[in-house]
Amino acid sequence: MHRAHLKRYRRAWLLMAGIIGAALLLTAFGYFGSDTWTTLGIAVLHTTYRLALAYGIALVLGVSVALLVGWSRFAEMLFPLFDVLQNIPSFALIPLFIYFFGFTSEMIIFFAVSSIIWPILFAVLTAIKSAHADLNDAATIFGARGLRRIRYYLAPLSFPAILTGSIVGIAIGWEAVIGAEIITNVAGFGEFIKAASVSGISPSMLAGTFAILVIVFTLNRMVWAPLLAESSRRYAE
């Protein structure tokens, strides 16, 4: 099991090294235009900044709401309501966001929050709902009552769920931010590849795709994989 994981891990690194190597070769042979990289860099920075901010807001909001609802007696009542809200296709709400915020960076950020928040909220609510009855009893008997139940019991209990919810949320977040940029033409990575792909596959478009691949891969391997490994080691039954 562990060895299989290592193997997969190594294969992922190899694949990534291959992609970077190929890109470097293409760069060396002058495939990518000279001005592509600064434009691309700025576009990627815009998009990453929006995603980071949207994720931060969605994390704080989603976890707080889920903890409060899970702690209260209304969890059973609110669950179906959240389920309906979650099922609204998020891009259908874009006109609403544009109406309130215009064609701005803020609009994209708030739109992304509305997509990222659901997987986080549901992961935490489900974790609280499906916690072992004995563990709930132990927390109560040993004094985790009232509001401190949230801090000392529900929050640490939800840690693995916050992690998996974040991974799914960020994946959806990339889509939301880039998609919104493509739709609204607000400067960013989405707008960059849209412009670059107008005349078919261009070097700029390839460079852009490659850049986002590297960011996603690095985030996954450097942040989420170690956190997941730690969480599954500690929270194992």
Place this chain on the structure above:
Amino acid sequence: MIASTDTALVLSRICASFTDDEKDIPILKDVSFSIPAGAFVSIIGPSGAGKSTLMRVILGLMPHTSGEIVRNFSRPAMVFQNYALFPWLSALDNVAFGLHMDGRGRKERERIAREKLKEVGLAHLESHYPAALSGGQRQRVGLARALAIYPELLIMDEPGSNLDTITAEELKADLLKIWRSYGMTILMVNHLIPDVIELSDQVIVIGARPGRVEKTLVVDLPRPRETRSPQFFKHVDQLTEAIRAVS
């Protein structure tokens, strides 16, 4: 029923039920018994007899539909069948949890927690997380967590049933030692007839569907108990008979 100071717990005609699809399913029916302070009392009965529900009602974790409970203890603690340790806390922090919730400072609660871990023979594993401990070790951490708040009533729900025989025997011996030195009241759910006779002052036999008290047996053998004596086997037979009548 009137509870005197030397009675830890009195239950009179306790009923409890679950609501499922608008239907009330009775779990406990007219359960009455009293437990003297400082006694070791065991509850035995077939599965599905509502023993866990009874524990939860006694601890106030679940409402009962009718009847009266007199709780003559200030702090209850519980040891669980499947340990119920907090996986995100080290053994030491698990043991210190109740003290932490009581608002004790870090230094004080860690000192007490270390003491309790030592009492259950796990001083060397204080920084381990539950996932890294064996079943027997987890159960000892669970016991230390309960002892750390100096409970007046200790409830144990089949603490040995997930352990191998040797580990369960060791736990039983330690439990008797701890009970003697702390002087608390112990209420234990147990399936093993010889263990029940060896440990208890009083045995409550519960029948199933709905859970009710079928028989109360007093075990007045002198302690430490000789588990090979004819009197011991006589009690084992008596209890076996009582349980046969129930199932």
